[in-house]
Amino acid sequence: xxxxxxxxxxxxxxxxxxxxxxxxxxxxxxxxxxxxxxxxxxxxxxxxxxxxxxxxxxxxxxxxxxxxxxxxxxxxxxxxxxxxxxxxxxxxxxxxxxxxxxxxxxxxxxxxxxxxxxxxxxxxxxxxxxxxxxxxxxxxxxxxxxxxxxxxxxxxxxxxxxxxxxxxxxxxxxxxxxxxxxxxxxxxxxxxxxxxxxxxxxxxxxxxxxxxxxxxxxxxxxxxxxxxxxxxxxxxxxxxxxxxxxxxxxxxxxxxxxxxxxxxxxxxxxxxxxxxxxx
Numbered sequence: 001x002x003x004x005x006x007x008x009x010x011x012x013x014x015x016x017x018x019x020x021x022x023x024x025x026x027x028x029x030x031x032x033x034x035x036x037x038x039x040x041x042x043x044x045x046x047x048x049x050x051x052x053x054x055x056x057x058x059x060x061x062x063x064x065x066x067x068x069x070x071x072x073x074x075x076x077x078x079x080x081x082x083x084x085x086x087x088x089x090x091x092x093x094x095x096x097x098x099x100x101x102x103x104x105x106x107x108x109x110x111x112x113x114x115x116x117x118x119x120x121x122x123x124x125x126x127x128x129x130x131x132x133x134x135x136x137x138x139x140x141x142x143x144x145x146x147x148x149x150x151x152x153x154x155x156x157x158x159x160x161x162x163x164x165x166x167x168x169x170x171x172x173x174x175x176x177x178x179x180x181x182x183x184x185x186x187x188x189x190x191x192x193x194x195x196x197x198x199x200x201x202x203x204x205x206x207x208x209x210x211x212x213x214x215x216x217x218x219x220x221x222x223x224x225x226x227x228x229x230x231x232x233x234x235x236x237x238x239x240x241x242x243x244x245x246x247x248x249x250x251x252x253x254x255x256x257x258x259x260x261x262x263x264x265x266x267x268x269x270x271x272x273x274x275x276x277x278x279x
Contacts, residue, residue, distance in 0.1 A: 022067030029059035033080065040254060041087065041262040049259075050088040056080055071133055074108035077101075078139035086146070087263055098147040105140025108133065128170040134178045141171040141190060149197070156199040169194060184221035184257065185214030196231035208232045220255040222264040230271065239278040246272040 033056045036049050057080045060073050067073075081101030085094045109115050109131060119127035131137055145168055148159045159165050172194060175187040192210030195203040211232060214224040225245050233242040249268040254261045 020062075020066070022063040022070070022073075025059050025063040025066065026073060029056045029063065029076070032056040032059070033076065036083075037259050040258045041266075046088065050084070053080060053084055053088065057084070069107065069111045071108045071111040071136055074104050074111060075133065075135040075139055078105035078108060078143060079135065082139055082142050082146070085143075087259075095147055095150040095152040098143040098150065099152065101143030102140060102147060105136060105143055108136035109140060111136075124167050125170040128167065129174055131174060132178065134175055134182055137171045137178075138175050138182060138186060138190070141168055141175070144168060145190070145194070156197065160198075160200055165194075165198065180213075181217060184218035185224055188214035188217070189224060189227050192227060193231055196235070204232060204236065220252070220261075221257055222249045222252055222261045222268070225249055226264050226268060226271075229268075229275075234271075234275065237278070239275055242275045243272060243279060246275060 032052055036053050036056070039045070039049055041049065057077065060077045060080065063073050064070065064077075078101045081097055081104060085097035085101065089097055109127075110119075112131065112133065115127045115131050118130055128137065144164070147153070148156055148164065148168075153159070154161070159168070172187055172191045175182065176191060180187045188210045192207040192214070194207075195201075195210070196207035208228065211224065211228040214221075215228060218224055226249060229242045229245050229249075233239075233245070246268045250265055250272070252261070252265075
């Protein structure tokens with residue numbers, strides 16, 4: 001039923017968008033994305049929000065067909081696919097959707113001829129270290145890292161043996177240089193998770209410092225606190241502090257990030273049940 005709805009939505013939008021210039025399609029997609037981003041997530045509106053997000057995706061993809069490769073449109077598609085997989089899709093569909101998101105992100109990076117030239121001459125890592133499109137770097141990393149977390153293509157160890165961990169690190173270190181405050185401390189969170197989960201070079205204290213930096217800069221973005229609990233306090237078995245912070249998340253207002261904060265609140269409730277078993 002959900003697949004049928006998605007196909008119907010895409011077909012309808014394809015007909016509706018026929019003949020529109022790329023700029024108009026992008027403006028429509030941006031507006032729908034913001035509508036979803038500013039909505040509170042509940043189980044009751046799950047399907048409605050997913051459908052709207054898929055409408056935005058269809059419009060961005062039409063804009064590419066009309067206007068050609070555009071780094072910002074490709075980066076938004078990478079972000080949309082990340083959100084679709086992370087929030088709306090069942091477990092068995094997540095990895096392949098993150099792969100799609102990664103592919104759009106890499107296309108966004110390579111929409112820049114300088115990136116392509118540097119990658120050809122010096123490799124991906126050096127190209128990433130010199131790149132300036134923050135969102136392309138960030139969402140390529142986000143989808144790539146989550147795909148690895150889900151076990152695709154050999155999981156964490158497979159990523160290390162291929163050298164993907166060096167590519168991921170280069171992208172996120174560059175994001176930290178460009179703007180550590182993007183998405184309410186997103187580069188701090190992502191780099192913290194990298195050090196918390198690296199299979200051969202874990203650095204829990206470095207991860208904690210990065211999560212704390214995100215929390216201090218953006219205390220109202222609840223994922224900053226959730227990551228500190230999930231990737232530091234729980235592995236360190238600091239159960240009382242973990243429970244206290246999870247309760248803090250559950251009681252917090254939605255603030256300026258209603259979609260993400262409402263999702264994190266639900267996740268915090270689930271994790272709190274597990275943590276309380278250790279108290």
